[in-house]
Amino acid sequence: MADQPTATERFLQGILPENPVYRQLLGLCPTLAVTNGMQPAITMACSVAFVLICANVVISLLRNLLKPHLRIVIFTLTIATFVTIADRVLAAYLYQMSKTLGPYIPLIIVNCLIICRCEVCASKQSPFIAASDALGQSLGFGLALVSIAAVRELLGTGGLFGYQLLPAAWPDWVIMVLPPGAFITLGLLLGLVNWYSARKSGGSI
Amino acid sequence: MNAIQRTNLGQAWLVLLLALLFGMSLAGVQAALGPKIEENKLKETLEKVPVVILGQQAADELNAKGETLVITPNTVAVEKGPVTKYYTLYKADFKDGTLAGWVVKTKGQGYADKIELLVGMDADAAKVTGLFILDQKETPGLGNKIVEDAWRAQYSNKETTTPFKVVKLATGGVNEIDAISGATISSKAVTKFVNQAVSDLKPRVAQFKDSDGKGVQ
Numbered sequence: 053m054a055d056q057p058t059a060t061e062r063f064l065q066g067i068l069p070e071n072p073v074y075r076q077l078l079g080l081c082p083t084l085a086v087t088n089g090m091q092p093a094i095t096m097a098c099s100v101a102f103v104l105i106c107a108n109v110v111i112s113l114l115r116n117l118l119k120p121h122l123r124i125v126i127f128t129l130t131i132a133t134f135v136t137i138a139d140r141v142l143a144a145y146l147y148q149m150s151k152t153l154g155p156y157i158p159l160i161i162v163n164c165l166i167i168c169r170c171e172v173c174a175s176k177q178s179p180f181i182a183a184s185d186a187l188g189q190s191l192g193f194g195l196a197l198v199s200i201a202a203v204r205e206l207l208g209t210g211g212l213f214g215y216q217l218l219p220a221a222w223p224d225w226v227i228m229v230l231p232p233g234a235f236i237t238l239g240l241l242l243g244l245v246n247w248y249s250a251r252k253s254g255g256s257i
Numbered sequence: 258m259n260a261i262q263r264t265n266l267g268q269a270w271l272v273l274l275l276a277l278l279f280g281m282s283l284a285g286v287q288a289a290l291g292p293k294i295e296e297n298k299l300k301e302t303l304e305k306v307p308v309v310i311l312g313q314q315a316a317d318e319l320n321a322k323g324e325t326l327v328i329t330p331n332t333v334a335v336e337k338g339p340v341t342k343y344y345t346l347y348k349a350d351f352k353d354g355t356l357a358g359w360v361v362k363t364k365g366q367g368y369a370d371k372i373e374l375l376v377g378m379d380a381d382a383a384k385v386t387g388l389f390i391l392d393q394k395e396t397p398g399l400g401n402k403i404v405e406d407a408w409r410a411q412y413s414n415k416e417t418t419t420p421f422k423v424v425k426l427a428t429g430g431v432n433e434i435d436a437i438s439g440a441t442i443s444s445k446a447v448t449k450f451v452n453q454a455v456s457d458l459k460p461r462v463a464q465f466k467d468s469d470g471k472g473v474q
Contacts, residue, residue: 085397117271125272133279137286144290147297154401155369155394231398 056177059184066188072165073196073238074245079165082156083197084234090213093201094194095149099142099157101190103134104166105183111174112182118175127170128161135160165193196241203237204228298391302362302375303328306347309377309387310358312413326350326357331465335457346458348465356380359462361454362391368442370394372403376451378417382459388412388451400443411435412451417459420452 057065072078082100086092107130111118118126139157142150150157160166169189174182202212208228210218227233262268307316307326319325326349333344345362358380364373372393377386390404402408411434412421419432423445427435436444 114271114275119268119271122269122272126275129272129275129279133283136283140286140290140294143297144293147294147301155397158394 056181059181062173062177062181062185063188066185066190066192067195068192068245068249070189071192071196071245072189073193073200074242076165076168078168079163079193080238081159082163083200084231084238086153086156087197087201087204087234087237088208088229089205090198090201091149092152093197095142095146095153096156097190097194097197099135099138100160100163100165100193101186102138103131103160104169104190104193105186106134107131107166108169108174108182108186109179111170112177112179115175115177123171123175124167127167127175131166131170132161165189199241200234200237203241204233208233302347302360302391305375305389305391306349306360306377307357309360309375309389310349310379312387324352327352333458333461333465335461337457342457344454344458346462346465356466358386359458361458363450363454364392365446365450365453367393367446368395368400368440372443372446372450374447374450376412376454378455378459378462382455382462383417385412385415385417385451385455388447390447395443396440399437400440402437402440403443403447408435408437417455420456421448423448 066072068075070076073080073083079100082096086096107127110130111127114126135158138160139150142153142157169182169186173185177185205212205228206217207225208230210216210220210222210224225233228237266273306328307319310326311319329348329350331346331348333346335342335344347360347362349357349360351357359378359382361376361378362373363376364371366372370393372395373391375389375391377388378384379386388409390409393401393403395401395403411427415421415432421432421434422430423434423436423441424430425436425438425441427433434444434448
């Protein structure tokens, strides 16, 4: 398959041109739910990265054994296994964070970003390309989560990671850390990213 | 060869093999991390016992004075017809030996998964002093409101003579609990566990009054 992208292309595509959140609009449930602070956002990004990289490599190793009508079962089985491992590890070593994230860690199983990468890349290409694809996509997902969380936490609490950054006179916009803030921030950043890429490629809005 | 491939097993062997392998590796993970997770839960339980009995403010004051409650765990078997239900009952004493109260750990089926909670009672089990949710996977935004302070506060300092009752739009009646809108099942489940724990253990606490304070601190 000569027309398949190379490892470097896969890696770079995931960061911005095919950013999971800003370009593909995948995995929006955790994007909206856990971005009220930097810490939960980073924990979620790392868990998704772990699951995505492991699942992509395993699926890529099995790609020649997959039967078309059974492939989704195998994707789901693999993803569920790694999600359960991530969930248990968090409960053992980051107990409070695991309680804060609650059901969102087990819900990574249904994050369509991961099944999408298994389908698009891992089931067709070699483990090395699949791994760099997963790395790129996870970085893109992580950047999106962190950018949204930074805006929300800064405007909502006046600080980042719990440290006060804005002057004490800043009236904390509590709505930013509540669910509506997630939609507002995602919408504005989405518009900004698309405006920027359109301008760069010479298109007009 | 084609004949083998056409059989169900020929089609599904990879799924079965992976399920077996993944299942085994998850069992391994659970065996390795399970004790650590239980330890975290126990630690949290022991931290929450004073809060559930005395309330957050008094528990903080006690902490500020550098004192802790002496906590003794007991296992209580309550026979209910053919089944026996086991509760963990924590007895909490002040440093001078006076009884502070009791905390019952109980769990049951919520809307999504098991809900595990602590119910605090005063020394005579005449009042429910508070409630803490240890573990839940209820629907985010609806059922998971059971963990919020404001909702749990409805159970604090209520007489145990009347069972709690979930109503929509509580009007201030005795032991009425306001149902969370969109999460009546979660609200009712928690209330049921509290009522069960109280009715099962209220008659039993007296016999544990003399269990000595050599338990975990």
